[in-house]
Amino acid sequence: MAQDSSTSEPKPEGPPAGRRLESWKEIAAYLHRGVTTVQRWEKSEGLPVHRHVHARLGSIWADRAEIDSWWAGRRTGIEKDEARAAEPQGHRPRWLTASLVAAVVVFAGLYVLVRRPRGATVGGSRIMVAVLPFVERGGATDQAYFGDGLTDETIAELARLRPDLLGVIARTSALQYKGSPKGIRDIARELEVEYVLEGDVRRSATAVQVDARLIRAADQSQLFAQTYERELGDATAIQAEIARRVAKSLALELLPLQEARLAQPTRREPRALFAYLKGLELLNERTGDDIYHAVASFDEAARLEPTYAAAFAARGLAYALLPTYGEFLPREYYPKAKASAQTALELDPTLADGHAILGVVAHEYEWDHVRAERECREALRLNPSSVLAHQIYAELLTHQGRIEEALGQIREAQRLDPHSPIVDALRGWVLYYGRRYDESIEHLRHVVAASPDFIPAHSYLGWAYDRKGMKAEAKAEYDRVRSLSQDNTPPYNWDFGTGGRRLEDLEARAAKGSFSPYELACLYAAAGRKGDSLRWLTAAAETRDPSVVIMKVDPELDPVRDDAGFQALLRRVGLSSRAAS
DSSP: OOOOTTTSOOOOOSOOSSSEEOSHHHHHHHHTSOHHHHHHHHHHTOOOOEEOSSSSTTOEEEEHHHHHHHHHHHHHHHHHHHHHHHSOOSSSOTTOOTTTTOSOOSSHHHHHHHSOOTTOOGGGSOEEEEEOOOEEOSOOTTHHHHHHHHHHHHHHHHHTTOTTTEEEOOHHHHGGGTTOOOOHHHHHHHHTOSEEEEEEEEEOSSEEEEEEEEEETTTTEEEEEEEEEEEGGGGGGHHHHHHHHHHHHTTOOOOHHHHHHHHSOOOOOHHHHHHHHHHHHHHTTOOHHHHHHHHHHHHHHHHHOTTOHHHHHHHHHHHHHHHHHSSOOHHHHHHHHHHHHHHHHHHOTTOHHHHHHHHHHHHHTSOOHHHHHHHHHHHHHHOTTOHHHHHHHHHHHHHTTOHHHHHHHHHHHHHHOTTOHHHHHHHHHHHHHTTOHHHHHHHHHHHHHHSTTOHHHHHHHHHHHHHTTOHHHHHHHHHHHHHHHTTOSOOSOHHHHSSSOOHHHHHHHHHHTSSOHHHHHHHHHHTTOHHHHHHHHHHHHHTTOGGGGGTTTOGGGGGGTTSHHHHHHHHHTTOOOSOOO
């Protein structure tokens, strides 16, 4: 019989022969914990981890024998701490069932994990649940998209169920476990959730069958197992029935508006859902070409289903990203982003991401930073599980020099989407603008090791190396960006990224709108040409270059920061001249 991973000695799970564990992931798998947990143990518990001296930066290894010896000495204390952390807090006795069930439960210590008093949470935080990708069992050729679509719709429905009480892991991280051999306990530990919803999908030409199960991770018991059979046209409404059953199982009292929405669930056109999901995949790549194609996918979703609010919101996000990642046309794309977000909110006033995108436009294009912050707060009020809202708010706070607040938003985004390279890289980005270069480098090394093809992470790491004077390392990162992007993304440091092209060559591109005037201003500042830097910084403001909102905290502009012209531009953009914290 297989041993329980919470009580057995750590066992290797398929690493290469020998005693070495060659990555954080292998160490985490060996100890049956998440990567974040074992990285924390290195600092707090003395976990023996070694770093290669001559290999690529950020590469680590561990000796199995050393890990076994360390675990033998620390296991008891660590498991006690974990058990203590898992205990529910509050003033009520743990054995109290209240009058809701009118019976005494034999295993009283477990009862509160299954049936919390209405409105109660663990440790003052929300109940956390992960929806694993629904497993496709035979059927149509587009079965995978149908299963992914049901997963996405169920995540969205649960996130709106009782956002004040229930937190839901984001789709990006949940999909990492598609086809994974990992057990429920290990997945729950890695995602730091209490409950896991999983299921199977079987689809024919005319009907669909969905088996859904809600599992408590602590003892892997099923709170419910339900089979839903519907005609194909009604299949996309199943997520509402699943959400209602989850609410009942977790004793979440639904508000009248939530009850009404579940009573009249959305029935999604399958082809529109497929187009929407394809757009999300493209959007997450964060390259200009992919974002262009994402816009086309969202257009198709909206055409097939004109009331698809989430598709309009996602298209708005894509438009808002294009001036940074694609063709530089802020005056064309930001108004389109705003119009798409407004349409999304007209269709669904409770859609958090619609408000978050309006926040982007207000901040980066309209320079109304007060309204932008208000939109971000409204998005998080509507859905505290919106990773996008946490990201956008973190960027706004960073631009204003409110670094600790920004890091708080990023930490919450990481909790909700721990496997997202975008969220992970953004933490290094915030640290960079907080001028905490060593921390930024340390973090971003881990990001590029985990996501070696994610372009923004290499860019941010190159910036941080550059500020530290680590020119060879910076050049390696810039070269990696050029290789991955096939030279299609804007260069970040032309000393390393252009092979010696003259700055004047870029002026013609900037004048035509094919290169960011803000980037050109930074390059002139680095070259010591103060007048040219301010000239192009003024041009950036006139063209509504989205990067001008970074100027308060951007270290690249330190050579011109004390100039009266710079201070005037800072006020024009709506940012105070108070020093960044």
